[in-house]
Amino acid sequence: MIESMARGIDNLRRDRNDLQEKVTDLQCRSMKMNLVFNGLEKEHPREDTEGKLREFLSIELGINAHVEFANVHRFGRYNRGRPRPIVARFIYQHDLNMVLESAYLLRGTPYGIHQQFPTAVEERRRSLYPVMRHHRQQGANVKMVRDRLYINGEQYDSDDWDDRYPEDTRDETALKEHFGYR
Incomplete structure (x- = not known):
């Protein structure tokens, strides 16, 4: 009786772990086209986040090509001393790659770019x-x-x-x- 319950519990744990892995994989896939931008200052309630990001790409990374975004917004908790990160969902993979390939230009600056993961x-x-x-x-x-x-x-x-x-x-x-x- 106890052995069958222990086996049942082990099976439930294994199933839970499998489900957690599947959910994490789905989250990764849904975030595949997202980049997170850190250090973009002057956050205020009615800011044009996409416009700010386009200006950042032009000035800091020298990207003047028109980049297509599906969505751009700040996320995380508001902290008075630090601006919240901006997450941008790209429509085209080549736009995302172009930005990532230029990210090395930010070394030694207060800015950062990285892919979003769960x-x-x-x-x-x-x-x-x-x-x-x-x-x-x-x-x-x-x-x-x-x-x-x-x-x-x-x-x-x-x-x-x-x-x-x-x-x-x-x-x-x-x-x-x-x-x-x-």
């Missing part, structure tokens, strides 16, 4: 950043796709971590300290 994916990505930085410093070819890290063409698996690094470097805080990140 919270669950952002958390997984955040845990992979220290590993990614370490391998980049070692000269490896590193690429992050959604929430998966590829090092020299092979998918990074945290289970392999045990064989390569000391035990105290497995959690993110210890990893940052071990490799000198802040």
Whole structure:
């Protein structure tokens, strides 16, 4: 009796995890054409967010081509000291790629551009950043796709971590300290 209940609970947990993965995948697909822009100042209730974004693209990135947006708006909680990020949904993939390819021009500025991902994916990505930085410093070819890290063409698996690094470097805080990140 208890064993069958335990199996039932395990099946329910597995089903729940499968559903969570499917929902996360659907969220990723729905956000595929979205970019988040940080640091665009002077937020006010009646601002022309799309116009502000077009001006930013022209001045900061030198993109004067007409970019088609489906929707542009600010999101997140209002915080007096900081402007909320702007999310823009692009209609055409080539427009999104053009903006992403120009994002390197923002290094050293208060601005930032990144793809939008669901919270669950952002958390997984955040845990992979220290590993990614370490391998980049070692000269490896590193690429992050959604929430998966590829090092020299092979998918990074945290289970392999045990064989390569000391035990105290497995959690993110210890990893940052071990490799000198802040």
